[in-house]
Amino acid sequence: MKHTLTFLTALLLAPLAALHPADAPKPKPNILFILADDLGAHDPHCFGSTFHETPNIDALAARGVKFTQAYAASPLCSPTRSSILAGIYPARSGITTPSCHELRVNLEKKLVANAGPTQRAINADSLTRLKSEYFTLAETLHEAGYATAHFGKWHLGHNLKPTDHYEAKDQGFDVDWPHAPRAAGPGGGYLAPWKFITDPAITAKTGTHIEDRMSEEAAKFIREHKGGPFYVNYWAYSVHSPWNARKDYIEHFQKTADAKNPQHNPLYAAMVRSLDDGVGNLLKALDDAGVADNTIVVFFSDNGGWAYPPKATDPEGFADQPATSNAPLRAGKASLYEGGTREPMIVVWPGKVKPGTVNDALFQSTDFYPTLLAMTGLKPHADVKLDGLDQSRTLLGEPSPRDRVFCHFPHGTPNQAQNIPGMLPGSYVRKGDWKLLRFYADNEDGSDRFELYNLKDDIGETKNLAAEKPDMVRELNALISGFLKDTDAVVPVRNPNYGKTVAAATKGKGKGKTNDDEFPGLQGWKARGFTFTAKGGTVTITPTNTTPFMGVGAGVNGPATLKFRARTAKKGEAKIEVLNPGGEKKGEKPLAFAYTLDGGDWQEVSVNIPATGALGILRLYLPVQQEPVEIDWIELQGAGAKKRWKF
Secondary structure, three states, rough: OOOHHHHHHHHHHHHHHHHHHHHHHOOOOOEEEEEEEEOOOOOHHHHHHOOOOOOHHHHHHHEEEEEEEEOOOOOOOHHHHHHHHHHHOOHHHHOOOOOOOOOOOOOEEEEOOOOOOOEEEEEOOOOOOOOOOOOOOOHHHOOOOOOEEEEEOOOOOOOOOOOOOOOOHHHOOOEEEEOOOOOOOOOOOOEEOOOOOOOOOOOOOOOOOOHHHHHHHHHHHHOOOOOOOEEEEEEEOOOOEOOOOOHHHHEEEEHOOOOEEEOHHHHHHHHHHHHHHHHHHHHHHHHHOHHHEEEEEEEEEEOOOOOOOOEEOOOOOOOOOOOOOOOOOOOOOOOOHHHEEEEEEEEEEOOEEEEEEEEEEEEHHHHHHHHHHHHHHOOOOOOOOOOOOOOOOOOOOOOOOOOEEEEEEEEOHHHHHHOOOOOOOOOEEEEEOOOEEEEOOOOOOOOOOEEEEOOOOOOOOOOOOOOOOOHHHHHHHHHHHHHHHOOOOOOEEEOOOOOOOHHHHEEEEEEEEHHHOOOOOHHOOOOEEEEEEEEEEEEEEOOOOOOEEEEEEEEEEEEEEEHHHHHEOEEEEEEEOOOOOOOOHHHOOOEEEEEEEEEOOEEEEEEEEEEEOOOOEEEEEEOOOOOOOEEEEEEEOOOOEEEEEEE
């Protein structure tokens, strides 16, 4: 009888409910998270660029709120990506460099085993995987009924065996496209056919840009899940190296480039334009599916823009031009200065955020996790520890709960800092207008060095006030120390071997130092763009960027033949470069000779160098697929002379 009355009551009240649709529960909002790779704080037109064209990003800003003081948790990509998904500082997770594509698995927070005599500090050994024990933002949303999809760059780890759980589908996503977790970036280029995508089913017309193809796939997912709710991670490959782009876009920007403009590289502008195209396709998909009014959209970048000459470009001709400028911010990607971590950020929250507004509150990438959950009416699990703060009310114009931001970057060397200012092992805190940087073991006596800036008066970080304001240094340094303790951070320490080997090796031998002093395991070769271990008669090389190479003075006359024995797990193409003596100083282009490693077993490679006369610098480039390469020996046979390196 009780059940009958309940049923009849429901029937009677049903028409009343139909008359008051406003009383019905509203569907949960969808989420589209667009993360650019290496996009600078002022690269979009709506953030100040007078050269780059970003009509779709500009349109997105017009729909929501722009943040002017948003920070990535790191000046490099993987640490920031982990901070978004896990809601914790890289110092706590241990992912402090982009090393998650490596074959080696390191899940232990520790210092590196050793440091060369040219390094002042012994740096941290970054974790190479986002631990599966973290309950990610995607997992939380998935548990709440969201359809979840990841498109694009992952760079948080890959699986080597069935029991591993480090890839996107292990961390809360239903879809992972194009599924390239071992690819640190678009190795081989942005235009189809794509060398970094291993799925043979993913095809496109030759010359198709990856952002066009990937946004097409993401748009399809949006249309198929328009009934919601959905969470789409669109983590773009653009505008990270390699430095190539659509030819028509390059030609377009060549017509408007002005060397007087801090941003004037047509190649980079073309890369930004393709990123913007992808954003436009996503926004159109939301509109076409009729879900734009119920979709939260976030736009962010993982670190600062590459404000330095790109060195290698395709097509050639742009290597002497800085890719971008983050001015008035100092430096860029890989730097602890503002250009390294301050980002363009847009949030669209239909019906909540007033369109076209600007917000000057502090925001950090760790905040996305609790903020997005609050925007959807959800809460993190009670046992999930988050460093991020809920800034959902900040989006509406209320005061921010964040009054400081921290960054811990326990990597870099003085040599690297010569090319990228601020690429040193260090930490910083910003509180209010003040920012203190602590560079570990960077004084001659091995003590930490401090830089203090008032960002309100000196956004370019040009006047170090540390000596003038010791009390402020002590106050902010205490905050850094507390942060390091709370996060159980791996803190670099003074290298006791700094300078010792160099001094011993050069004693009584005139001035300067030998290559052996700097890279003893490479027997005279210099390392550029990779780390290495020398063990058991082989050198194992792990690339850290897309153009790793070994360099040495040839010291023989041509014609010559370079032979070496090597192996790698994956097929890859690379080249040999040779310069005449003094060629670099003269601005001469090196001679280049291609070779291929087939992947799998050991392979002996032979490259003929037809040049005659004295050979200068010899560079052995390694395949750019970011895979470790093992080298057994190298032999250089010149006219009447032979050199051999047995590792």
